[in-house]
Amino acid sequence: MSSPLEALTASLAEPAAGWLAASRARLAREGPGLLPVLFPALARRLGRDLLPAGLHRDGAMLVETGAWRRCDAAGLALAEDCAPDDASLVDLFLHGDMEERIIVLRALGLLPITDGTIRLLGEVQRTNIGVHFEAAVCESNLAVRALEHGGWNQEDLDRLVLKAAFLDVRLPRLFEVFDHVGAETSRMVQGLATEREAAGRDPWVDTNRVVARAPVDGSLERLRRGLADAREEQRLAAAEGVAYLRDAELLKLAAERIDHESSESIRSILAAAVTRA
Amino acid sequence: MRIFEPHAHMFSRITDDYEAMALSGVRAVLEPAFWLGQNRTHVGTFIDYFDTIIGWERFRSQQFGIHHFCTMALNPREANDDRVNDAVMEILPRYLEKDSVLGVGEIGLDDQTSKEEKYFIAQLELAVTHDLPVLIHTPHRDKVKGFARCIDILRDMGFPMERILLDHGNEETIRVTKDIGCVSGFSIYPGTKMSPTRMVKIVQEYGVDGMIINSACDWGVSDPLSVPKTVDKLLQAGVAESDVSKLVWDNPVNFFAQSGRLDVGSMDRPAARDLASTYEGNSVLRGQDPGSY
Numbered sequence: 001m002s003s004p005l006e007a008l009t010a011s012l013a014e015p016a017a018g019w020l021a022a023s024r025a026r027l028a029r030e031g032p033g034l035l036p037v038l039f040p041a042l043a044r045r046l047g048r049d050l051l052p053a054g055l056h057r058d059g060a061m062l063v064e065t066g067a068w069r070r071c072d073a074a075g076l077a078l079a080e081d082c083a084p085d086d087a088s089l090v091d092l093f094l095h096g097d098m099e100e101r102i103i104v105l106r107a108l109g110l111l112p113i114t115d116g117t118i119r120l121l122g123e124v125q126r127t128n129i130g131v132h133f134e135a136a137v138c139e140s141n142l143a144v145r146a147l148e149h150g151g152w153n154q155e156d157l158d159r160l161v162l163k164a165a166f167l168d169v170r171l172p173r174l175f176e177v178f179d180h181v182g183a184e185t186s187r188m189v190q191g192l193a194t195e196r197e198a199a200g201r202d203p204w205v206d207t208n209r210v211v212a213r214a215p216v217d218g219s220l221e222r223l224r225r226g227l228a229d230a231r232e233e234q235r236l237a238a239a240e241g242v243a244y245l246r247d248a249e250l251l252k253l254a255a256e257r258i259d260h261e262s263s264e265s266i267r268s269i270l271a272a273a274v275t276r277a
Numbered sequence: 278m279r280i281f282e283p284h285a286h287m288f289s290r291i292t293d294d295y296e297a298m299a300l301s302g303v304r305a306v307l308e309p310a311f312w313l314g315q316n317r318t319h320v321g322t323f324i325d326y327f328d329t330i331i332g333w334e335r336f337r338s339q340q341f342g343i344h345h346f347c348t349m350a351l352n353p354r355e356a357n358d359d360r361v362n363d364a365v366m367e368i369l370p371r372y373l374e375k376d377s378v379l380g381v382g383e384i385g386l387d388d389q390t391s392k393e394e395k396y397f398i399a400q401l402e403l404a405v406t407h408d409l410p411v412l413i414h415t416p417h418r419d420k421v422k423g424f425a426r427c428i429d430i431l432r433d434m435g436f437p438m439e440r441i442l443l444d445h446g447n448e449e450t451i452r453v454t455k456d457i458g459c460v461s462g463f464s465i466y467p468g469t470k471m472s473p474t475r476m477v478k479i480v481q482e483y484g485v486d487g488m489i490i491n492s493a494c495d496w497g498v499s500d501p502l503s504v505p506k507t508v509d510k511l512l513q514a515g516v517a518e519s520d521v522s523k524l525v526w527d528n529p530v531n532f533f534a535q536s537g538r539l540d541v542g543s544m545d546r547p548a549a550r551d552l553a554s555t556y557e558g559n560s561v562l563r564g565q566d567p568g569s570y
Contacts, residue, residue, distance in 0.1 A: 040374035097331045
């Protein structure tokens, strides 16, 4: 699909187009010091209309533009125009309002990874604001791409998955992160689930999908209980986990569960897993 | 009755105030940037304060269904302080572009010094640059002279009067401001400013055109419910409900809508906030609805 900038250009009419052109010209003259004055006006001047949804790849950078708005693409354009240094980029985020911070985070998805990127990923991880977490982690492969930078590693990614569990953000929304879960991820997510259950709360729905990837102590028992859980979404996650893990004991239990399972889709998953075994 | 409270320093109020205001009909508040009760010693504390009133304070307000807006400025009292005045002027342009900033204010005069006038004029120029209306703080001492001086400065600059709200007025100043085309503000504040009863008399004499009322509630002994209490007094005195509504909703909304940043339709419903979210890692809500416990 077209890039966010191409989509923006195609969708802009006056007076927004004129404002953006004038701002880019001003930025070229005055430099990145102008960004703190331009960014707050982006949503107001360019609008919040959504751009066409789709996947856009630029080298190693992959973004899903379903939540991108005109103002987000314009923010990316301004950032690309003047290539702000890390201090300027971080300043834009830290002294931006909620909207400006979303624009900065979306732009990071199509900008090179720098120390500033890592600092802002840390801010997103620290602050628990759902819309910011989603803009940084759910709409591009930024979190995984950041692994190429020395300041961001598997431990950071583990904490990110745990934060997703804490915020109840679904695992499939974490771009490419599923491929990077390991035993430490399982331990952390399983610990949170145990804590929630002790408090009478539902565990994160993707808990069993994660622990099946890299089981730790207690994971097989959790999957076993998941197959008989009263909540269908928990049984579905457990069934998918069991199908992925292909543990003989769990597959034997899965075979026994098929006739007791009320959901047709879960029955199908269990039957396929048992047949493959 | 739906109320737009156009002057409340919620930064220094507690959540009980927000809840009581919401239950009393306050649908939106405007928080002018001002002095915090003691002088600040460096610009960083202004930056943190400005970030708070565009961020955290909005979040707090929205928990109770109240839309939150603000105005930004170097206040006249600290305009006299060379430790901060020029540095605050340097950071103002970025804050004057924020979406929730509906005006420049509070600016104006306090002790009526030459430095106050210098920064007053400089900020009026910023208002022109950023296309914003202006909320003017008028002195609590030697008030009539201060009003007259503010008006002289505005006239000298050719500033459009319909984009000026001259605040903290009283029975004396209304005689000066009623015919010059600005909006006249009255702060219903115990002890030092107006009372609901005095405000009723002013409305009965002058009507409600070009007037707004506010609580100016802050860290002093003040009353965040003084606007709804004045609404009751006005209705009891026989002022038409449509006029009272104009005073506490239409007039402030129309004034601040001149910023071009006030989505009036969005205020048809109370502000909404995702209760599962947090602000800056502050899990104050912990998933709870602050209105039901």
